[in-house]
Amino acid sequence: MMRTIIIEDEPLVAKDLEKLIRKTDPQMEIVQHLSTLQQSIEWFKQHPEEPDVLFMDIQLADGISFDLFKSVQLNCPIIFTTAFNEYALRAFKLNSIDYLLKPIDADELKAAIDKLRKYRSQNIELGFGDRVKNLLQMMESGADNSKKYKERFMVSSRNAIMPLHYSEIAGFEKNELVYIHTFSGQKLIADYDTLDEIEHLADPHYFFRANRQFIIHIDAVEKYTSGVNSKLHVKLKAPISSEIEISREKAAAFKHWLDR
Numbered sequence: 001m002m003r004t005i006i007i008e009d010e011p012l013v014a015k016d017l018e019k020l021i022r023k024t025d026p027q028m029e030i031v032q033h034l035s036t037l038q039q040s041i042e043w044f045k046q047h048p049e050e051p052d053v054l055f056m057d058i059q060l061a062d063g064i065s066f067d068l069f070k071s072v073q074l075n076c077p078i079i080f081t082t083a084f085n086e087y088a089l090r091a092f093k094l095n096s097i098d099y100l101l102k103p104i105d106a107d108e109l110k111a112a113i114d115k116l117r118k119y120r121s122q123n124i125e126l127g128f129g130d131r132v133k134n135l136l137q138m139m140e141s142g143a144d145n146s147k148k149y150k151e152r153f154m155v156s157s158r159n160a161i162m163p164l165h166y167s168e169i170a171g172f173e174k175n176e177l178v179y180i181h182t183f184s185g186q187k188l189i190a191d192y193d194t195l196d197e198i199e200h201l202a203d204p205h206y207f208f209r210a211n212r213q214f215i216i217h218i219d220a221v222e223k224y225t226s227g228v229n230s231k232l233h234v235k236l237k238a239p240i241s242s243e244i245e246i247s248r249e250k251a252a253a254f255k256h257w258l259d260r
Contacts, residue, residue: 001027001028002052004029004030004051004052004054005030005031005053006056007054007060007068008081009057009060009252010057010252011035012248013102013249014035016249017081017104018030018033023106024106024113031051032051036060037062037064037068044068044074045072050075050076051076052076052077053078053079053116054074054076054077054078054079056068056079057080058080058082059082059083079098079100079112080098080099081099082100082101082102083101083249100112102249103247103250104249149201149203150203151166152164152165152166153201155180155188156188156190156191157188161191164188168182168183169182169217170183170219170236170239170240171216171220171236172195172198172202172216174195174212174213174214177190178193178195181239181240182239195214198215199215205218206219208254210244210254211246211247218258219237220236221235221236221258222235222237224246224254224258227245230251231248233246
């Protein structure tokens with residue numbers, strides 16, 4: 001059995017993750033679910049025995065879970081779970097066991113657990129505690145802000161390739177091909193194969209990965225409403241003029257991104 005702790009502030013998301021973990025690997029024993037940064041700090045201070053793995057959301061209601069490591073000493077393997085891709089990239093640099101972008105895919109979860117078991121079987125020591133401290137120092141020094149995002153994206157138009165400034169882009173859509181919607185009403189074929197590629201290139205200050213089909217610009221959002229199961233229905237402005245759905249796993253991240 002592998003003792004497992006989940007840090008996640010959305011109860012339904014935590015419940016779904018627990019079910020998915022148990023289904024993926026029945027040998028994973030969920031010993032505790034923690035929902036806030038402060039609760040996590042207090043729990044680990046009272047329970048010095050570390051888990052075998054920690055599933056940890058990054059953006060919590062009362063802070064960023066990285067700050068846990070400023071208060072307690074932990075060296076256990078970490079699998080980050082987040083809807084904030086910029087945080088996920090930092091976590092990847094940290095060389096945690098893995099990171100999973102919400103909504104979590106069962107195959108990706110299985111791959112992360114398999115990776116963890118491989119490290120355990122080979123007794124690989126990765127020094128997670130030191131790596132977290134290095135990440136915190138990098139974040140506080142501002143070194144992680146050095147990433148440069150694309151200012152122009154290439155599109156196909158009239159048998160030619162031309163650059164399009166990000167400020168002109170209302171959103172990216174995947175529908176067999178990847179299309180770019182502009183604020184001026186054009187729908188152009190993007191010179192990129194996947195939204196995953198674009199997601200890493202687009203500035204998260206302006207663009208949000210709403211689902212597997214859309215990346216949207218913040219100025220393209222007209223309004224949103226809450227639906228069943230805590231999902232959000234987002235109405236986009238003209239010229240897109242469509243409604244898209246955001247899962248409950250990404251709802252909090254979307255609200256945080258929009259409300260700034």
